[in-house]
Amino acid sequence: MMMPARLSNWSLRAKLAALLIAASVLPLGISAYVDVKDMREERIEDAQSLLTARAEQIAHEFDSAHQAHLRLSERVASLPAVLAYCTSTPVRNAADATRLRGTFGTFQKSDPAIHGLALIDSHGRVSVASELRPVGSDLSQRPTFRAALKGDNVISPVEFAPWEGELQPTVSYMVPVRDAAGQVVCAMAMVVNADMFSEVLRSANGKGGTNSYAVLTDEWGVRLAHSRQPTGTYRPSGPLDRADLDRQVAQGRFGPRTRAMLEDVQAFPEEYRRARAAVPDPRVFRGWAPMNQTWNYGVARRLTSVPWTVFFMLPEDRLEAELADATRKKILLALVIMTVAAGLGLAFAASILRPVRELGRATAALAAGDENARVPGLGHDELGQLGAGFNAMAARLQAQADELRRSHAGLRKYADELEVANKDLEAFASSVSHDLRAPLHVVDGFSQMLETRFAGQLDAKSAHYLARIRAGVSLMEQLVEGILDLSRLGRQPLRKQQVDVAQLVGEVLAQLRSSHVPVDDRVTVVGELAGALADRVLLRQVFANLLSNACKFTGQTPQPEVRVGLQWLGGEAVYFVRDNGAGFDPAYASRLFEPFQRLHRTQEFAGLGIGLSIVKRIVQRHGGRIWAEAAVGQGACFYFTLGEAACVPAAST
Structure with a gap:
């Protein structure tokens, strides 16, 4: 009961100013809050979509590179000289080895990433190679050779191999060599520098957002490349199974430091699970990365050519910083707009109250008996019209009271009609939707009632007439809706x-x-x-x-x-x-x-x-x-x- 009493003590100026400020500031504040919330959700969705697109792009690039090297290996394997060597006598083998080595050298020079080519006989021994060092090596126990001998194209895991005096990461592409009858007689191997994967990842830095980066892992969860932290490569993101660890150590996958590197776990559980899964979860994940010591958003995409997985990551703090900056700008803009709106509201309230005060003073003077009291400075708005009416009323009051009453009644009627007209104008849109449809709903309701109540009792013609009534009602409703849609187009911004x-x-x-x-x-x-x-x-x-x-x-x-x-x-x-x-x-x-x-x-x-x-x-x-x-x-x-x-x-x- 106290609040209305307090409000009743407010001046008209205070009430009008409060109303105008509330009408402008509150909607703007709510709108700013909703805009910031929507902007945050959209920014996060955009970042996630961009991460997905970048991961898929890199995976496609790697698959294309693998397929290109396999095709080149097949091209070398299909050379007549290679087939002739594989099917010839030992005497001819010795005579043609030098010439075939020169052919391999030509292909090696065509691509700087190729470390060498080798021809492996059906017993698993390297018989010809672009470099003399591996000739005679026994590869019969290598899974890649066994698969190639069965007729498959094979891509090896990333392994360290000596090149120009030091161990370098390599990938071997091995394809079968078939004779005229289609039987596998040899295997052709192409060894490629695996640093090309790091180069592809580095070129993607920052393309998924500020400080975004990419990681490549193999099927055991071992990082093969990292676009920003190369020192963390060839380390697993989780503990390897003992059998996998011992087998890779026995093979000397990464040289003499294989065990130390594979036991140096730099844990990233989300990355580890997806790398080792049969099919990685395609959804965006969030995890703490040991490489940059912060939370990251990431996506995983599996290559189709080999069971490797590409991860594209975005540090959460960078995304949050961008969101915070955008939020500050939004809030600052909203505050500026609200301040301007409040100032304009106060100025507008003052412009309204000024003629009201003049009218109040004139009214008080007239009530006190001042017959010459008039409202000065009349404008052309409703308040100006009201002042003009007051002045006319005061002039006629001096002549006769009846004229004053008639003028007052006319003025009251005019004000009421103006208020009704304004309300009618505001309610026009809703009345079109409601009032025009109401009779149609009545007709449709009664026709449906008739159709239900007399179902089976109406002859064909009566049923036809009733159906046409309902169809006409439906058509009329659609026409009304169409007219409303057409009219709304002109009013909507x-x-x-x-x-x-x-x-x-x-x-x-x-x-x-x-x-x-x-x-x-x-x-x-x-x-x-x-x-x-x-x-x-x-x-x-x-x-x-x-x-x-x-x-x-x-x-x-x-x-x-x-x-x-x-x-x-x-x-x-x-x-x-x-x-x-x-x-x-x-x-x-x-x-x-x-x-x-x-x-x-x-x-x-x-x-x-x-x-x-x-x-x-x-x-x-x-x-x-x-x-x-x-x-x-x-x-x-x-x-x-x-x-x-x-x-x-x-x-x-």
Whole structure:
């Protein structure tokens, strides 16, 4: 009970100022909070999408490199000289070894990453090599040789091998050599420097966000490359099984320090689990990385050629710093806007109260008996009109009291009518939606009641009439909704943003698919769709209408086709939706975008004839244009633009 009493003691100036400040500051504060929250979620989603894309890109690059080296190995293995050597007598082997070594040297020089090539006989001994040192080595127990002898193309794990006086990481690509009958007679091995993987990873630094980096691990969880911390490579991210550890030590995988390196665990459980999993979890994970001593977001992608895993990571603190900076800017901008709004509100309150105070003084003077009291400085707004009425009232009061009462009544009536008119104007939109539909709902309800109550008792004609009543009600409701949609377009502000049109079309197709529109067997996106600076909601409505129309008008076509694409005409991006459906007579194309104009009978294709009017209104509001080309029975193509400088190439979106 105390609060109203306190408010009643406030001056009108204080009440009006408080109202204006609350009406401006509170919505801005709420909007700023929501904007910051949405911005944070969008930034995190964008960062996660970028990490995924970068990891997939690197994995694809590694797979391509593996396949390229395997193809080169197959090319060498298919040389006639190689096959002749593998199938010749020992005497000829000795005679041709030097020439074959020279051939290997030529291939070795073609790629600086190739350390050497070797030909291994069916017993597992190196018979010819680009370097003399490995000749005679026994590789019969190597799993890679055994697999190649069975006819498989094999990629070895990363191993250390001597090169130019020091141990260097290498990968061996081994392929079978077959005779004319298809039997494996030898194996061809190509040894490649594994440092190329580190070079690829280093080139990706920072491309997934500030301080982002990449890691490559093998199937045991051993790091093969790290784009920012090379000193941590060839160490596992978790403890190896004793059998795996002993086997790799026995093979001398990393030279004499193999055991020390494999027992130097730099634990990263999230990385370790995904590297050793049969199929790594594709979702974004969060974990503490020992290499940079901080929390990171990361994604894992498995190579298709070998069981290696690419990790792309982003330090959480860098993402949080970017989010904090963006949040500070948002809050600062909101505070500036709120301060300006509050100042304008106070100034506006003062401008309103000034004539009110003048009117109050004049009223008090008139009540005290001052017949010459008048309101000075009349404006042209409602308060000015009120002051003019007061002055007229005061003048007539001196003449007769009846005229004063009539003037007062007229003024009161005018104020009431003005208030009613304002309320009617504000309620117009909702009254259209409610009042126009209410009678239709009554008719539909009673007709449904009749249909239910007299089911089976009506003759065919009565049932037909009742069905037509319900169909007419449904059509009228759709027409009212169409008119409202069309009218709303002129009142809604455009909220332009950068739109990924390809993604938007995908969302529209998914929506149509969920509505049982047959899009999968007929809709094709042709080429790349340029991004657009547009209102995303309205642009989605354009594509939804055009695509649903295309699917509808190809419903009677034996082999329906709908194509969505983009073409550039004179530097202007023109989107199009083309179908091979019913088409229309081009002579009536001018009526196509008029409300409630239809070029086909309702019995053939359902519709209201207002969808294309909405599409045209949306395109025109973006400063673009829309047109159509068609022929009866040969389909139609709808083209539209979104105004100058509205589109950018797809790669930049």
